[in-house]
Amino acid sequence: MALRDLIPWSRQENRLPATVEPEREAALESHPLLSLHREVNRLFDDVFRGFGVPAFAGLGRTASWPQVELDENDTEIRITAELPGLDEKDIDILVEDGVLTLRGEKRAEVEDKKRGYSERSYGRFERRIGLPRGIERDKAQASFRNGVLTVTLPRSAEANENVRRIPVNAKAA
Known part of the structure; x- marks a missing residue:
């Protein structure tokens, strides 16, 4: 051949x-x-x-952990992160220079010598999310329930003043 x-x-x-x-x-x-x-x-x-890198065939996990969901409206930005197996004491949340940082560490429940096989991941993580201007970081709140972290960042009144809605005219084309 x-x-x-x-x-x-x-x-x-x-x-x-x-x-x-x-x-x-x-x-x-x-x-x-x-x-x-x-x-x-x-x-x-x-x-x-x-290693958490998507496989060539498109299978596998995404490289960024924890997975987050962002939701925003005129009054606030809400960020939800899935952190199974962690407690609130294992998580640090910082807002600095327009960036929200989620960091922490997931520790193993048993020593490495006693574990036979594991597909779970352990170790430190850090996720940085850029924020728009006009966030009132002094009024930010966070809650943690059932492995889900929710961070609520209220928008300032000035942030909504800088928004301009543009009407769409379908007949102009």
Whole structure:
């Protein structure tokens, strides 16, 4: 088998997918080099999935933890973060220079020597979220319930004065 047989296009056919006869396709499927290629791809997908990097096939966790949800209206900005397995004493919340910082540490419940296998993640985390101008940081509030942190940041009256609504005219196009 030539290495060219593994390439899905042919240079002479303007890079269109190459056609393979059905009996030859069956022989290619059982070829050891092709099998090795599939196993190496699977191995790399598993390794990258373990580090929190999305796998090549689009599977896996996102790289930023904790996952947050932002909701805003004219009076406040509400940020919700999922922090399962943590207590309020494990979390620090800071507002400084227009940035909300969520930081903390998730500790293991048992020593490493006693754990046989674990897919849970432990360690320190920090998530920084940029905030718009006009936040009253002195009136900020936070609550923590059932592993969900909610931070409420009220907007100042001046922040709403700088907003201008622009009407949409559908017939102007």
